[in-house]
Amino acid sequence: MQRFTTHTGIAAPVPLANLDTDMIIRVERSAGLPRAELGPYALESWRFRQDGTPNPDCALNRPPHDAASILIGGENFGCGSARETAVWALQGFGIRCVIAPSFGGAFHENLFENGMLPIRLPAEQVAALQALVLRAPELTIDLPAQEIRGEGVTLPFIVEPLRRTMLLEGLDPIGLTLTREAAIAAFQARDAQRRPWLQPRAA
Amino acid sequence: MPRTLLDKLWDAQVIDALAPGVDLLNVDRHYLLEMRAGAFGVLEARGLPVRDPHRTVGVVDHVVSTAPGRAGGAPWTARHLATMREGCARHGVMLLDQDHPDQGIAHVVGPELGLTHPGMLVLCPDSHTSTHGALGALAWGIGFSEVAHVLATSAIVQRRPKSMRIRFEGLPPAGITAKDLALAALAVVGAGGGVGHAIEFAGPAIEALEPEGRMTLCNMAVELGAKIGLVAPDEKVFAWLRGRRHAPPAEHWEQAVASWRALFSDPDAVFDREARVPVAGLAPQVTWGTSPEHVVSVTGVVPDPATAPDPVRARAWAAALDYMGLQPGQKLAGLPVDQVFIGSCTNARLSDLREAAAALGGGRVAPGVTAWVVAGSQAVKRAAEAEGLDRRFREAGFDWREPGCSLCVGANGDMVAPGKRVVSTSNRNFVGRQGPGARTHLASPAMAARAALAGAIVDPRS
Numbered sequence: 001m002q003r004f005t006t007h008t009g010i011a012a013p014v015p016l017a018n019l020d021t022d023m024i025i026r027v028e029r030s031a032g033l034p035r036a037e038l039g040p041y042a043l044e045s046w047r048f049r050q051d052g053t054p055n056p057d058c059a060l061n062r063p064p065h066d067a068a069s070i071l072i073g074g075e076n077f078g079c080g081s082a083r084e085t086a087v088w089a090l091q092g093f094g095i096r097c098v099i100a101p102s103f104g105g106a107f108h109e110n111l112f113e114n115g116m117l118p119i120r121l122p123a124e125q126v127a128a129l130q131a132l133v134l135r136a137p138e139l140t141i142d143l144p145a146q147e148i149r150g151e152g153v154t155l156p157f158i159v160e161p162l163r164r165t166m167l168l169e170g171l172d173p174i175g176l177t178l179t180r181e182a183a184i185a186a187f188q189a190r191d192a193q194r195r196p197w198l199q200p201r202a203a
Numbered sequence: 204m205p206r207t208l209l210d211k212l213w214d215a216q217v218i219d220a221l222a223p224g225v226d227l228l229n230v231d232r233h234y235l236l237e238m239r240a241g242a243f244g245v246l247e248a249r250g251l252p253v254r255d256p257h258r259t260v261g262v263v264d265h266v267v268s269t270a271p272g273r274a275g276g277a278p279w280t281a282r283h284l285a286t287m288r289e290g291c292a293r294h295g296v297m298l299l300d301q302d303h304p305d306q307g308i309a310h311v312v313g314p315e316l317g318l319t320h321p322g323m324l325v326l327c328p329d330s331h332t333s334t335h336g337a338l339g340a341l342a343w344g345i346g347f348s349e350v351a352h353v354l355a356t357s358a359i360v361q362r363r364p365k366s367m368r369i370r371f372e373g374l375p376p377a378g379i380t381a382k383d384l385a386l387a388a389l390a391v392v393g394a395g396g397g398v399g400h401a402i403e404f405a406g407p408a409i410e411a412l413e414p415e416g417r418m419t420l421c422n423m424a425v426e427l428g429a430k431i432g433l434v435a436p437d438e439k440v441f442a443w444l445r446g447r448r449h450a451p452p453a454e455h456w457e458q459a460v461a462s463w464r465a466l467f468s469d470p471d472a473v474f475d476r477e478a479r480v481p482v483a484g485l486a487p488q489v490t491w492g493t494s495p496e497h498v499v500s501v502t503g504v505v506p507d508p509a510t511a512p513d514p515v516r517a518r519a520w521a522a523a524l525d526y527m528g529l530q531p532g533q534k535l536a537g538l539p540v541d542q543v544f545i546g547s548c549t550n551a552r553l554s555d556l557r558e559a560a561a562a563l564g565g566g567r568v569a570p571g572v573t574a575w576v577v578a579g580s581q582a583v584k585r586a587a588e589a590e591g592l593d594r595r596f597r598e599a600g601f602d603w604r605e606p607g608c609s610l611c612v613g614a615n616g617d618m619v620a621p622g623k624r625v626v627s628t629s630n631r632n633f634v635g636r637q638g639p640g641a642r643t644h645l646a647s648p649a650m651a652a653r654a655a656l657a658g659a660i661v662d663p664r665s
Contacts, residue, residue: 032278076398113348
């Protein structure tokens, strides 16, 4: 997994509540394109209007925010579908960190799985950051210190310790679980006694 | 110490506690979907086997064509099906392929074949895996990376969510369906109301629901922001499951049921959050906007952004009205529609098709309206045909199609044209969900059927 330690970059406001993963990556891109080609289609349904012209309300359509590597979103960011292609598209677009008051469940997991950092902050702090980065777009995300630094502001955040370690050290989730094979085998042996009806049968 | 249903289900699956609140959990059942079959390649690149091939069941639902004879499909359909077939064959995973008599949508065929039981931990790379919670299984949707993890380890690392209970108060009037209950909960709790929680649905209205109706409700737990939806399994569920092909065999049945009877929230268990949804006078529900929380009664009007509770919602409502081509104060009833879709993991079981067929009376689809019925599985389709439901739909002017996710998500190329208005029994009215520019109104099968006949949104009670 890609490490995440300290990242400095341009942050763009995405002031939409309940932004769904269909908005982040459309289904025909998700199903039809290889991972490496998803980036240009990230947030397509927000960045472009139905006639294909850029949405003037979208900060990502103009400098300096078109070079964003940090998104500052609204409540329930990434709700809806569990498609990991939403995270891959943002990654391909250059995003490393998403800050929001809350996240869609599967999207939140998928960010961590790809070495990206979701940060939950209270809604008032998120709103203040969205306003700040319109005039002072650069933020530093310091995971070891668990703080966000921008012009005239330092905000603490908390990432659950195991996830923080996974990101800082770039650990491999499958590899880590495989080290617990003995515990898995022991559970399965106990479970075969407890729930004998689950044992595999001939079809 | 009193425990919630979530606690009981969770505690029974803990292999190892990794950190406070973080557990390695045992995975009993994994439904693998065709668009995520690339995960076999992740294991192969690392030289890892599928740890327990019999725990995974391969399902093809998203990209399959639903055309009679399976003509057509999307440009990527063949590629995903080939990856799935080859991967399942190499690793000894059972596959319910496109021409298999048990083919269908994962969240329809899993319960229907008895592959999901109360107490199981069930995962699938699809957010609507919450559906299986209707049988008392702990079930949620996972991403691609987690699919590879589950295939390799039969386990998953997970943070225990907070617990939330939604109590439905009172009994709904006749003709109010599980879909109306789900939409009513969305109107009260909102699309983000369940974030970080597992939602248990409770109350006399839920106890009165049949297992298929509970599946409709738990299906939409994810629309409330929760990954997990639950209903305490009861005798109705046990009777529904008994005798299904992969249900516990006769020699273990009583032992299994005895263990399942302990799966309920203790009376004095404390939930992190509680919500109440009054349903005694509930009218049929329908969405007007682009979030599933944009719900009104079919007797109601489109809301005015000026009355929104906060500025973010006011902007969201205004954008939704613009996308949907609606005005504040406009009545929903009477709004002309171009298309009707009866299908999806929310509402494509036999009970849903019966409800829709009954609503047809002897009517015919209005001129200019395209109306589809896409059964949730081959078994549902066969059962409906045995009852003559297909004939009633066809005679009314509906297309009777092959099982799959179809127009709910468009992953197979089934899409609604830009600007067209569709009444859909599916679960998401997101911008572009059913096609770029498509305008979706979510509703029950009965309301969808009646909309097809009227060529407009109508109160199905009228």
